[in-house]
Amino acid sequence: MRTGGKILVDQLVLEGCRAVYTVPGESFLAALDAMFDVGTIRAIVCRHEGGAAMMAEAAGKLTGNPGVAFVTRAPGATNASSGVYVAHHDATPMVLLVGLIERGHEGRGAFQEIDLKAMFGGIANWVGIAREPERIAEMLATAFNAARSGRPGPAVLGLPEDILTAVVEAEDAGLPPSRLPAPSAADMTKLKAKLSDAERPLVLLGGAGWNEAAAANIEKFAETFEIPVASAFRRQDHMDNRHPCYVGHAGIDMDAKLMAALRGSDLLLVIGEGLSEITTGAYTHVKTPRPNQYLVHAHPSPEAIGRVFRADLPIITAAEPFTRALARMKPPPKRRWNRLRKDLRASYERSLKPLATTGTVRMEEVVASISRELPDDAIITNGAGNYASFVHRYFQYKQWPSQLAPTSGSMGYGLPAAIAAKIEFPDRPVIAFAGDGCLLMTGQELATAVQYGLPIIIIVANNGMYGTIRMHQERRYPGRVVGTTLVNPDFVAFARSFGAHGERVDMTEAFLPAFRRALEASAPVLIELRLDPEAISVKQTLAQIRGDKD
Known part of the structure; x- marks a missing residue:
């Protein structure tokens, strides 16, 4: 006899799950309790469900086994959708577990009720709700199989609160045979x-x-x-x-x-x-x-x-x-x-030979030096923004897996992905690139990195704008700047407020010594690069994009 929460956790162990990325919710306390006695699964407490889902996606991308996120009802599920979409677009195996309202309250518009199939049906390989505690293991196995099969992707399983607390007799679900389609x-x-x-x-x-x-x-x-x-x-x-x-x-x-x-x-x-x-x-x-x-x-x-x-x-x-x-x-x-x-x-x-950009900190030199400096097994992460073009052009990836980057162009991905990478591969250097706008989409996850003592390095390309959008804005509506300028915090102080180390780089020559210090650190390190806003892309300045003659 086991609680539904224990059945769930035991099946997660069978599926090879090593970490569950979560923002805790009252709807699945019984599942969290069942994890208390399990030594093989780490519950990674995150600060936002979007960050938790992106971490699970990154874990799936790195390992090939579905990463797992666990969130609560409507607010948690809707927040997590950003990471689910990354998994959908990138064909990444991932399982999102959602604690739901009790079965007897369904259809009444109860507190935080949500229709999971309507919410995720267009971006998930499979969406299901386990309404009988005896079928929890079966349905979790189905979710994992759906996430792995064919074109991989996210699977979503809803778990009403009362089935997790119910005590029943139920068997674990067997694992399907591993059959990879081979060419004739x-x-x-x-x-x-x-x-x-x-x-x-x-x-x-x-x-x-x-x-x-x-x-x-x-x-x-x-x-x-x-x-x-x-x-x-x-x-x-x-x-x-x-x-x-x-x-x-x-x-x-x-x-x-x-x-x-x-x-x-x-x-x-x-x-x-x-x-x-x-x-x-x-x-x-x-x-x-x-x-x-x-x-x-x-x-x-x-x-x-x-x-x-x-x-x-x-x-x-x-x-x-x-x-x-x-x-x-x-x-x-x-x-x-x-x-x-x-x-x-x-x-x-x-x-690979850097094209010179303007400013005292040159992003092309920074990325090229990182590519030379890091060992072959380093993992590089990034979100979305023009800064990423410098990474894709000047960094040489040397083995698989070493790149975590969303093909969906989702901002905020780099930091959560770096956290998952360091949890999965604690002995490998992990470097996260982020723009100033990109970082603050999920910047609160610095707290997660500090809480678990993860010595990742975050490199923030700060140019005071949403650079990609500004580039397109100047191209289509030159000189008419609306909605793309940013007023940023002191990123070094921001990092230190979480308990991470922080350094600011104002000259290209100062970057490599700062980076080497970061590689020796035992805690997260944020390095802020003060970039010239004119250095908007690998090949063009803002003035050139606008068509300025001078």
Whole structure:
């Protein structure tokens, strides 16, 4: 005989859950109590449900096992939706548990009542409510399976308060067998024949379901075939960027040569990626519905293949078995694309040389120095903003997993993601980049980092504005500034008020000593960069965007 809360927690243990990110609520006190005696699951107390959900998403992205967030009824659930959307857009396995009102009060507009299916139905792989305590384990197992299967994503399970306190006899749910879809021999034979005939092939990596084995396999395949490989938007850690076959990032500010190669490829091999708007240049580099390229689309979900682009060779497969099959393939005797690969690699390497921006603190030099300074296993996180373009251009990701960045463009993600990364990998350096506007979306989670003694480093790019929006505003309505200027706190004092260390950098030369001190710290460190507002992007100043002649 167990309480519903104990049944839930026991099933979480079976599912491999190691941390639950939560803002506690009275609706699930029985579940929290059941965690008291469980030594394998940490309850990470967060300061906002959005931060908790983003932490769970980051944990799922890093490990491949669904990250778990636990929040309460309507206010908690609606706050958590920001992290659920990140998981939906990024195809990240995640489970959101929501404590609900008692079953007998449903449909009466009771205190904090919410319709979970209406709320999350459009952004979750699955939404369910366990209304019988005997079925809690079964429904939690269903949620985990839905989060992992096909195109991974978030699953949401509602738990009425009274089923968590009920005492019943119930069995744990068994784990489903692990079956990753593998490519058929016929598919691989056809792909090999098409590659043998190709002159301008390009491989594009992205999506979820990646792991260390897939990364090793793709490097072996790329090296054997000497084929150019690019990463999709914010998926740069899928291959060591130092590899001679890695040719860059198909994201914002894509290298011109890579863009031309993507448009002009005669065979485009897409692995795990859904071909997003950003990666395809608003669906212009790869045309819809039928691309100019011969499109080979390898993806674990049949719904993702053909959703926007019609593939010539659709292959329903997971990343690991597909890349393993690629690594075993024999290359053709003639590889007509050798010059293409060399040219693209040379262009990528040229793009790593910093373009000078204005101001006494140059973001390009900061990022390049961090890339040189950190060990290969460092994890880099960021939210959304123009500052992130400097990270994507000048940081070289050296192994998987090392990048946590929302393809949804969600602000506030960097700090929560860094917290989850340090909890999952305590021995690896974790660096969070954030803009001044981005940080204050979830800045209260500094308290979480301090509470758990997590020595993460937060680098704040402070230019006193919502930079991305200001850039577009100046481009469309030059000189008419409305709603994009920020008055910020003293970020160093802000960090210190939580118990973290804080430093301000006003000169580029002062950054590296401050960063080295931060790497030695035993507590969170925030480094504020005072940036020139004119240095709005990697390539242009605000004045140039406005079209000022002077």
